[in-house]
Amino acid sequence: MTQEEILALSKKVCKNTLMETLEIEFTEIGDDFLIAKMPVTPKVHQPDGVLHGGASVALAESVGSMASYVFLDTNHFTIRGIEISANHVKSVADGFVYARASFIHKGRTTQLIEIRITDDAQNLISLVKLTTIALPKKR
Template sequence: MTEHREKILSICNSICKNTLMETLEIEYVDVGENYLTARMPVSPKVHQPDGVLHGGASVALAESVGSAASYVFLDAKEFFVRGIEISANHVKSVQEGFVFAKASIIHKGRTTQLWEIKITDEEGNLVSNCKLTTIALPRK
C-alpha cells in the first residue's frame, strides 16, 4: 500500500473517535482510485434478537463508508458532505466474523454523488447491496 493510501486510511480511522463508527468498531481498511472499504465485526453488539446481523447496523456501516468516501474523493476543505438518501437490500444473514463494505462511485456530480455499497462476508458472499446519495454543501 502506498504512503498516500495509508495516510487516507489513517485519517478516516482517526476521525471516528467518540462516534457511531467507534461504537460499531468500523475500521477503514482499503482505498483505491474510486472506492473505499471498511469492515465491521459481527458480534452480539450488532445482532438482532435472533442472533444475526441487524439490518440497521449494515445500513450504518454502508452510510459510514459512503460518506467517508465522499470526503476522500471531494475537496473536504471546500465542502461538507451529508447523506440524503439510502436504500438497502439484505440478501444473506451473518452470525459472526466480519463484514466488509466497499463504496464505489456511480455518479460524481458537483453537488450530488451516488454510491453503490456492497457489503460482503469474509468469503466474499453478498450480504447487502446498498445505494447512498450524498450532497456536497459549500463550507461558509
C-alpha cells in the first residue's frame, strides 16, 4: 500500500469512532513508523485547562494499534491492545499534539510499540508503551 492508500484507509476505518470524536488524523507513514495528530482544545482538556492524560492515552493507543494494523497481515489477524502504560512529562493547553508510533518488537503474536507524543515545538509531552496482540480471525 502507498502512503496515500494507507492514510485514506485510516480515514475510512476511523469514521464514527473515538478517533473521529477526538479529531485524530493520521498524517505520515514510513517503513517502520506511523504519525497521527490531535488538536488540543477544551474538548480534550482536564478541568484546569490542559490536555487530559486520558486523551493522550487514547491518541497513543489509536496510533499504536493502527501501526500494528498497517504493518501486520490483517487479512488473517485481528489486532487488539492488551497493555498500555504512559508517562506524562509536560502539559500542553493548545495547538496540536503529534504521536509517533514505532515498533520495539514486531512478533507474530505480540508487538511492543513506543509512542512519543510531542507538541508543536517538539517538546515531549508523553511517552507511552503499548502491547498489541494479533489474534487469528475466525473463518
